[in-house]
Amino acid sequence: MNKGYRDFKDYLDSFNSRKRKTLIRERRFISEQGITLKQIPGKDITEHELDVFFQFYQLTYLKRGNPPYLNLEFFKQIAETMPEQLLLILAMKDDTYVGAAFSLVGGDSFYGRYWGCYEEYHSLHFEACYYQGLEYCIANKLQRFDSGAQGEHKIARGFEPVTTWSAHWLTDPGFAAAIKDFTNREAGLMEEYRGNAAELLPFKNSE
Template sequence: MTEVNAVSWNNLVQTDDPFVCHEFLVALEQSGSVSEATGWLSKHLLVFEQQELIAAMPLYLKNHSRGEYVFDQQWADAYYQSGMEYYPKWLNAIPFTPCQGQRILLKEGQDLSTVMQLCMNTLKAYSEQHNISGLHCLFADYSQIKDLPQDMLIRVGVQFQWFNKNYRDFDDYLQTFTSRQRKNINKERRRVKEQGIQLQKLTGQEITQQQWQVFFQFYELTYLKRGQAAYLNIAFFKQLAQSMPEQMLLVLANNGQVYVGAALSFIGEDTLYGRYWGCYEEYHSLHFEACYYQVLEYCIAHNKQIFDSGAQGEHKISRGFEPINTYSAHWIKNTEFAKLIADFLRREEEMVEGYKQACIKQLPFKKLV
């Protein structure tokens, strides 16, 4: 990304999406969180018209499937069992970030299908020359992949998002809940206060170096508790604090003596993205308060229409997060495997839709008469 003009790249970004902006992607690389050593070789694809950048794809060569949140390890195993190599593969995605957004950055007025075809022709030719198994475009905005060529396979998933329906405040939002669920949330919020925990919301400009260090320790602990190393390092977060502080929101929890938890979100034009959470020890309902209720208050106060809370989390349903479809697109160079994967995806989509409908039935909202 250091070889790409930041202004030209960012001119292609829509809706202030923080994750596709030059500052975010270059911080991943310069911090060493994304590098050939970590299995992410940056190969961003740029499309020029004469000297003007008119389109771009955040693009990586991967030799593993970690940090992607769309799981294809079974596909890799099937390749190996057949005596073939699944890696390296192309990945058109944002590292470690399961949030939907632009995967082809496009200058206004350019034709998406024409640019997509040009990019695919280039990537297919390169893949043949360098024995790359395919291309995987993850968490794409559906408008960008709905008219893809037939050899691109669509994979459907489910996440949970919150939608702002012109709520005046958090209590107004809770009025849409059934009495039982409303009482449950109010009880959770009281429990946090009864434990003597206070919360503060800070935008990037207000966060001190010491608070960044505290946040990073919490973030790192989240991974260490699972026996894993954190994907991101402190250098990454400190660089973002300098380059894009206006798009960062940190919720800090303290017990009157020390900080006990933290949640970091990113701010887009209409959407707020919940990303990282951590704590030293478990406090009753603190996760829900810091990661959801405090952030929902911010969304309502600042007229954000969507809270994208990232991957997983069925516990979000009872708190009013609705199941929505996510989409990825896959080009598999081996045509026989492409047929097998297409059949798998058809069956998987049926199960995903059944799961989504079951989640909808569990939403806490009052039934309209």
Template sequence: MPESGTPELTIQTVRSIGGINADDWRAFSGTDNPFLRHDFLLSLEESGCTTAATGWTPSHLMFYLDGQLAGVAPAYLKTHSMGEYVFDWAWAEAYQRYGMDYYPKLLIAVPFTPCQGPRLLLSEQLREWITPERIHQALDSASENLGAHSWHLLFPDAADQQTLGMEEELHRIGCQFHWQNHSYDSFDDFLAVLTSRKRKSIRKERRQVADQGISFRHFSGKNTPDHVLSAFYVFYQATYLKRGQRPYLNREFFFQLRERQPEQLHIVMAVRDEQMIAGALFLHGTDTLYGRYWGCLEEFEHLHFETCYYQGIELAIQQALTRFDAGAQGEHKLVRGFEPVITHSWHGVLHPGFREAIARFTREEAEHVMAYTEDALDALPFRQVGPDQ
């Protein structure tokens, strides 16, 4: 029971985003981040991408403070670790070796989306009242109530970092590469801050793409024709099929995305001999461009870099966006002007023995990630320490 005069925090779970009123969700999420919109999560569910059958049972969190709705969070009960981009396969294998169940686990994240952003969508009142101890205890209890053995909150923003931050808790870091727009007026303006060698290399790559007879067409929102979306989906699924995997998303999802979030959708298609040969899909918020999905059927020299990165940089400059997040993976981005960024995740492991072992792992991993990030900073291709200096 809560102490006298102390507000009571409770968490309820909902098995479909449709069970939460869209206006209620929007009051906490806003509309800037495309992945946190009620529309985006609903499209994932209604298209069949996030269901119990795919191992993504929706279990969205609703936070109540003294009985009043004070926050929400996208969450799923997972029976595998695919589509997360914070890898815990070794943890699951360790559980298995000791004859214990690692799954199900509670995942607080946006499916298939390794992009930083808010995850705990809380009211100002709850954010001010909550402490790291309280939120960790609440998420532990929510996991137990769902029959999960752990919870995992992936890619939080700075506000969530502050809310979650406890030294003794399980905290992992990673490194991604994001492009920063230092008030560039054009692509050439960006190239001007690179070393001569890197500047010449990028210009050569772009020229070689053009010399192969490849040009680019841009489509936005509801003006994107059906045949373009269909062609893009063929390219997208080919990326997975080449690796022997089934794609996470289906054709219906992309059509729903166009209908529900047209103002945030942008597709770049590569064209050769009047035929579309590759494509990349971007989403954007007020200040950030997100490069999300890409695919091609036939390989062409430097086509991936041009379609996914250089076209994205030009788009970010044209729209005066301050940042371009091209997703996970990365050293090939570093030499093209993308800067290292530390990403975070928080984990609640209910078994005390495994919790202690995983804590040691995360501390050792963090040392390696920080060393890698420092090396990456030294390898940036700018003429000076940074474009603004």
């Protein structure tokens, strides 16, 4: 949640000293590697930049032996029909694109969604997917940054674990009853896990 931070430094000032030093060091790694990043609002994304992003997006799946489930035409269509809700972050080194993150904006929320890179650079994933998005949220007074499911590494960077919901319709009564029984029993365990995860938050009042 955005607690009225003035800038990224103000955000870091809310961290305990050890965690704050970690984030400062990770951001420094980016400049030391000669990497620069730029934030491109949807209305300014060129066809070439979208093609570059899609290459990175494909690689994320191909590295794991899976085909991407979205195609280039999908990204072109949303760039054309809802540009005000898109943000593309491109990372460059020596005039060459080395990574990209694709996010969406809706209401008072920011949704980090797709990421890819040609090769691994120290802390580039954190910078492109989290720190750039946090800066954007603060600058644009967005209240919530949804960085997606899973990943305890996000908690150490200030992303609070929250409970989310989904709806499912199961036509088989027996199957529906079995799943309902399981989710009812699972709910308590998940709440316990959320509480334990929240204790790992880096903020001063969570020390």
